[in-house]
Amino acid sequence: MKFPKPHTLEQIATLISSEFVGDAHYPVLGMNEIHVVEPGDIVFVDHPKYYDKALNSAATIILINKEVDCPEGKVLLVSDDPFRDFNTLTNHFKPFQSANSAISATAKIGKNTVIQPNCFIGHNVEIGDNCIIHANVSIYDDAVIGNNVTIHSGTVLGANAFYYKKRPEGYDRLKSGGRVVIEDHVDIGAACTIDRGVTADTRIGYGSKLDNQIQIGHDTTLGKHCLIASQTGIAGCVVVEDNVVIWGQVGVKSGITIAKGTEIYAQSGLGHSTDENKTYFGSPSVEARDKFKEMAYIRKIPEILAELKKNNKK
Secondary structure: OEEEEEEEHHHHHHHHOOEEEOOOOOEEEEEOOHHHOOOOEEEEEOOHHHHHHHHOOOOOEEEEOOOOOOOOOOEEEEOOOHHHHHHHHHHHHOOOOOOOOOEOOOOEEOOOOEEOOOOEEOOOOEEOOOOEEOOOOEEOOOOEEOOOOEEOOOOEEEEOOOOEEEEOOEEEEOOOOOEEEEOOOOEEOOOOEEEOOOOOEEEEOOOOEEOOOOEEOOOOEEOOOOEEOOOOEEOOOOEEOOOOEEOOOOEEOOOOEEOOOOEEOOOOEEOOOOOOOOEEEOOOOEEHHHHHHHHHHHHOHHHHHHHHHHHHHO
């Protein structure tokens, strides 16, 4: 998330009532999660296990719960609760805005695009040309939809990221200020849910096709010409490269990469990154050829046991 205009380190520290280490006039351009940070961004870290990763990331402003040695060219915001203060900044720069109409006056809708009854189109949404948005679709604020896109009934674009911090009193949600971006020539089936990024984009690539009842988690990116079948659930921060095929009822772990040309058979549970142009099956998922061999051996177990029993009687 980039701020509407640059701020200084001192201005940001004032917003969250924190201390800072570094030049008071140091420029702060935005805030992001660690996997998408750029120079000028704030990243937050609140556990020593991840200090080095944050300090050595591309981010140049580190929101941290302890004063530490800072790499040259970077600055610190020292907070007693970085998670809380990251939320404070999200609320400040991307506050929730209630709607008073089904289609926001700030939404931009392209030529020859059809919006069927009972849709909700939020603030600052952009929808391209020649799209069909079927009845009862909800498109939350800031979503961007390209040209020649079809979205079927009951789909929700832009719900909150499933991202929580456990506290003694319960779970505290990390607020979402990112977007959903749907590129050209994408088809999205009925009752799909695509969550917005925490600070960046959840993206569905050019020409990809999604069946009904699919969940795509926050900050996940699908490449071009992917095909995903019904009841697949993809967690947050997954990179799905081009021409991937995922069949029905597949579950995908967060933070992995599904390489170009991968095919995942139905009812698989994928917990690791894949290699290009290979096929996977099972839960936990392995290369399909190996899994089928394993299943063939398992089917032979009764026959082997019967043979052993027969030999023992001799």
